Amino acid sequence: MCETNHNQNIKLDKDGNCNTDDHKKWNRRSFLQALGLAGGGSMMLANTPLSVSRPSPLSIALSQAQNDNICVFVRLSGGNDGFNTIIPVYDYDVYANARPLIRIPPSEFITLDDDFAMPKPMNKLESVWGDGKMKVVHGVGYEDSSLSHFKGSDIYANTNLREDDRTGFMGRYFGEIYPDYFFNPPPSPPSIQIGSIGNLIFKGPESDYSFAISNPDRLLQIIENETFYDLEGLDECTYGDRLRFLREATNTTFNYAEVISAAYNRSSDFGGYLDDSLGRQFSIISRLIKGNLGTKVFLITLGGFDTHNNQPLRHQELLNSFSESVNNFYADLTAAGWDDKVLTMTMSEFGRRFRENGSLGTDHGTAAPTMFFGTALNGNGFVGEHPDLNSLTRGGNVTNTMDFRRVYASVMKDWLCIDEGMVGRALLDTDGGPFESLDLGFNCSGTTSNIPNDGENLTHIVSYSDNQTYINIVSPMTMHVEVSLYNVIGQQVAILSNEMLMEGDDLVIDVKQAASTRLSTGPYVYQIQTNIGNFSRSIVIS
CATH class of the missing domain: 3.40.720 (Alkaline Phosphatase, subunit A)
Known part of the structure; x- marks a missing residue:
């Protein structure tokens, strides 16, 4: 049986602990959308x-x-x-x-x-x-x-x-x-x-x-x-x-x-x-x-x-x-x-x-x-x-x-x-080459802006198995690699790995185990920092 703390609307198990199953019933993104705080408010x-x-x-x-x-x-x-x-x-x-x-x-x-x-x-x-x-x-x-x-x-x-x-x-x-x-x-x-x-x-x-x-x-x-x-x-x-x-x-x-x-x-x-x-x-x-x-x-x-x-x-x-x-x-x-x-x-x-x-x-x-x-x-x-x-x-x-x-x-x-x-x-330009510019009277005089994405040099794959989330990284060269986990607000939750990798090294990170802290169900972001650049990608903790 589960008792309810009516003062704070918190569900506890029979030993007075947080009911972890309750965490699985809500998704942060869905919760925000349901309350109108995400997806085009004003x-x-x-x-x-x-x-x-x-x-x-x-x-x-x-x-x-x-x-x-x-x-x-x-x-x-x-x-x-x-x-x-x-x-x-x-x-x-x-x-x-x-x-x-x-x-x-x-x-x-x-x-x-x-x-x-x-x-x-x-x-x-x-x-x-x-x-x-x-x-x-x-x-x-x-x-x-x-x-x-x-x-x-x-x-x-x-x-x-x-x-x-x-x-x-x-x-x-x-x-x-x-x-x-x-x-x-x-x-x-x-x-x-x-x-x-x-x-x-x-x-x-x-x-x-x-x-x-x-x-x-x-x-x-x-x-x-x-x-x-x-x-x-x-x-x-x-x-x-x-x-x-x-x-x-x-x-x-x-x-x-x-x-x-x-x-x-x-x-x-x-x-x-x-x-x-x-x-x-x-x-x-x-x-x-x-x-x-x-x-x-x-x-x-x-x-x-x-x-x-x-x-x-x-x-x-x-x-x-x-x-x-x-x-x-x-x-x-x-x-x-x-x-x-x-x-x-x-x-x-x-x-x-x-x-x-x-x-x-x-x-x-x-x-x-x-x-x-x-x-x-x-x-x-x-x-x-x-x-x-x-x-x-x-x-x-x-x-x-x-x-x-x-x-x-x-x-x-x-x-x-x-x-x-x-x-x-x-612009999803898949029709055979870039769109040709119109003559509207202005140009950038050679000034352009692009954002390097050096983290793409790393081979990294996210996989999910038995309610576990894994990040697999293969290093293209000898480098220092730090992998951090952030919640969707941008707060650092944990440092998942901080070590030197040799060329070709294969690093497998069990996110929940490496975090050494309780992770709520929902979306997160991991960031890989190396001496050749940074890369980030979203993951989901189930």
């Missing part, structure tokens, strides 16, 4: 939900790149109608016949060049275009577009066109190559998302790699009083183990929250932003940038682009909000001297169908333009070929003329200065 800043992404191998590379360049992704959620955003004036008769009730009339044009125009609700971008701070890439999409909001959003995040992949291009390599982020985080978050909490872009093989806090009052209390959850005096049974883990995770979240709030408070409001969702998001990231937070990738979201009906009014309101926000954002950055360091680009899960429907709207479509903004573009213009309006497929859709992954690759290689090999792996 904190509040200026009354706007904000989520902080933990480092991925890509984002680590970004934080170590030898420049100060920043990229802001603006997600136009719902599927933006590109034909009423960048109007094909060169083939206006075909455009007007396909959209007799929702077309933009010439009297409402803002002329960009002889072939293309914007609608008047985007008038705040006219000066941005005129100042050479705007470019448009035509026909961005992929073959056999899913036409699904969920699937389309996932594909734009995971870049996997062949199968369902629940990882994103930024999170995937972190889980595969850099699991030691738990105990070696950078001083500032490499990426931040606002208004699009839990986007798949930041999801890795093991978890969502994001820190979260949902209570703004608690955040304010921590910033003002520097208070954290107490870790002392907790028991050693399941209840205490869970509580300790949750408090450790929350305290780690508070550390980043404090960094973010400090940067926010080091800067001031520029003023002039619309008091709407997108305006507040741009205002927040502007203050974080001006406050020298150090984050290099931001994702913000403007929703409402699923315009199946009443599109003219709804779309105009969205485009007005977008253009007002972008214009004010760059006025803000220019005043602070940051405009040449910040590139902004749009993304959407798909475009809209070329032909209008019967409800004054448009249905799910394929390709759409991607808009870029920033001083670094060094002039306005169009990139790529516009889709053929006279060759429609799939019930009235155009064929994409630009692979969205090529757009990503161009930004990653030529703006964020990521090594081409890493870019290819992040």
